[in-house]
Amino acid sequence: MIGQPLKMDASVASLCRPNVARFCVKVDVTKTLLKRFWIGNSSSRHWQYITYKDLPSFCSYCLMLGHSLDECRVLHPKLFKKDTNVGKKQQTQSSKKKDRIGVDKFKGKLSEP
Template sequence: MNSEQEIANSKILSNSIILKVLGKNIPFSICSIELHKQWNRFGNFHLTSLGLNWILFSFKPNDVMEEFLSGGPWYIGGHIVGLDKWLPSFSPLSLKGLTVPVWIRFPLFPLNCWDEVNIARIALRIGTPMFLDGNSLNWSKKEFARIYVRVNLESKLPSGVWVDGLGGHFFQKVEYKKLSSFCFHCSRIGHLESNCPERVFKKATHNDPTDTVNQETSHSSI
């Protein structure tokens, strides 16, 4: 490859974001209409279809990227949008690096842990804390703590985390809000349990005809 040309191409793409609608194959034309409606306030931008339901979001203002990445969560047709800065290592065949910002809740949260520092420390076990819901610090209602985090799509989302506090070792349950494409089998975002790659692989392995052949061969040799 011509490295100088690669560097020049990468410079053009340095102010771009790659994104993917998770959980459903929505046509690019519909995605384009919806994204222009939601992101019109970010100014002029250009959308490019990359195949496999990936979209390249390119814009000129340098200060827009961080505002865009820290905003959201973004949805199209009720399905959450995963996104990340474009990098030369990007591959449409992988979700590596792709993240989504989501609201999470800690129900029945211990009162002695109810502060910005401790809530954020527990949230770090799930993703990168972005900001805390101000109502969570309101003493008129203490049903759950609520915090906004950015999670990696390659990581499994735990149903809860073990925490050591003044009251001892306890399990804190975690609730994820508005994840229409969350798989309860592998605990990942991007597909439903009925379409889980792990389940499909296990089923295919269990029904592998070579297993039957091997068993028949084994029986005949006894």
């Protein structure tokens, strides 16, 4: 079984296009998705291939939706450290612009030390 059926295309319900079937199905993304299934009756049998549409990104490492395994911050923390260092560099540069008594040289206003 692919998953729990949620909706079906009107053409499937009316049987006006028997060669195409579109369903909205709830699937367990932690399990391997089926690529095909065996369909048949006494007169006709064949493998039916499945095309998935609009699947969300899923990380099999941290089990979260929204990013793939290649983009996982838990699995690849070094890839994302650069982004946080950029923000820290900007903060330290802006703090260097203030002199020792806490006066912002550009605005001429007192700021908290």
